[in-house]
Amino acid sequence: MANKRIEAARVQTTLLSTAPASLESLSSPDMSELLRNHQFGRFVFAYDGWPVVTPVNYVFEDPTIVIRTDLGAKLSAAPFQAVAFEIDDADPSGHWGWSVLAQGPAFDITSAFDDRSQRLRELSVKPWAPGVHDHWLTLTAVRLSGRRFGNVPGLEHRFAPMSRLGEIRV
Amino acid sequence: MTESWLEELSRQECLDFLAENAVGRIGIVHDGRPSVFPINYRLVEFEDRPCLVMRTRPGNVIDNADTDVAFEIDGIDLYHQRGWSVLVHGVLRQVEADRELLAVHFDSDTWIAEGRTTWLILEPEVITGRRLVQPALQWAFRQSGYL
Numbered sequence: 001m002a003n004k005r006i007e008a009a010r011v012q013t014t015l016l017s018t019a020p021a022s023l024e025s026l027s028s029p030d031m032s033e034l035l036r037n038h039q040f041g042r043f044v045f046a047y048d049g050w051p052v053v054t055p056v057n058y059v060f061e062d063p064t065i066v067i068r069t070d071l072g073a074k075l076s077a078a079p080f081q082a083v084a085f086e087i088d089d090a091d092p093s094g095h096w097g098w099s100v101l102a103q104g105p106a107f108d109i110t111s112a113f114d115d116r117s118q119r120l121r122e123l124s125v126k127p128w129a130p131g132v133h134d135h136w137l138t139l140t141a142v143r144l145s146g147r148r149f150g151n152v153p154g155l156e157h158r159f160a161p162m163s164r165l166g167e168i169r170v
Numbered sequence: 171m172t173e174s175w176l177e178e179l180s181r182q183e184c185l186d187f188l189a190e191n192a193v194g195r196i197g198i199v200h201d202g203r204p205s206v207f208p209i210n211y212r213l214v215e216f217e218d219r220p221c222l223v224m225r226t227r228p229g230n231v232i233d234n235a236d237t238d239v240a241f242e243i244d245g246i247d248l249y250h251q252r253g254w255s256v257l258v259h260g261v262l263r264q265v266e267a268d269r270e271l272l273a274v275h276f277d278s279d280t281w282i283a284e285g286r287t288t289w290l291i292l293e294p295e296v297i298t299g300r301r302l303v304q305p306a307l308q309w310a311f312r313q314s315g316y317l
Binding site for chain 2: 022023039044045046049053055082084086088090094099101103128129130
């Protein structure tokens, strides 16, 4: 009996590890949760038609990504343009991974008077990099898309691999 | 605590990071809108130049985007709030060659290989890298107290 269980576990492990990985879409609640639970991502903007990808610290206040920056390329090229923001994580050996991409317009809210901008400027956005960072940039996530493969820790409860169990023949 | 500082990485350090890693993010512009996607890649020597080789599905957004692209990798230590990043700019080209041969020499060991039959090669024009350094952590007490 015990042997049978071990055998079953072994078959399951083999199935899970050799099944070809396929990409699945993340749901909106999952994407929002992932954005809320992280503090570091990559801000993408076009500079003279060239994409530039820069790591940044951020805070997500649905549906807005808030970052702080110095005078520089981000601040001169991003406002009023379409930009993107990405977070991701993956198992180093490739068993699971996910990514979330937010796309929308960027705004410089440094001196905006509206209530929402004022509230966003009170968020605790803490850049690790040295510098003054006294300019506030936002990305309004008009479009969110996310993908995952494998059993992502923390998300398994929503993606129970039970369907695979049905494939096991001992 | 003293403030952190940014260091430029040397070309060799950037290439070492690119050689050590297997997943990066490709930044593209499509219809004026930038986006970025994680992708498996491999650093190879191609005509004595370092190149990044990737695979994608024919006709997908990367395949259809402008060929002026960015490629980024980073390594972040959340606990110590430090890390590094490497940014590559270059032109993305489709490789028309013997796929079998490519697979043997250049395969990027794509985690999700299904349908990814288009081979792309990124020849770097510019490679830059930065490292965020935090000052060495201080002992909370006199070190001799532990000895």
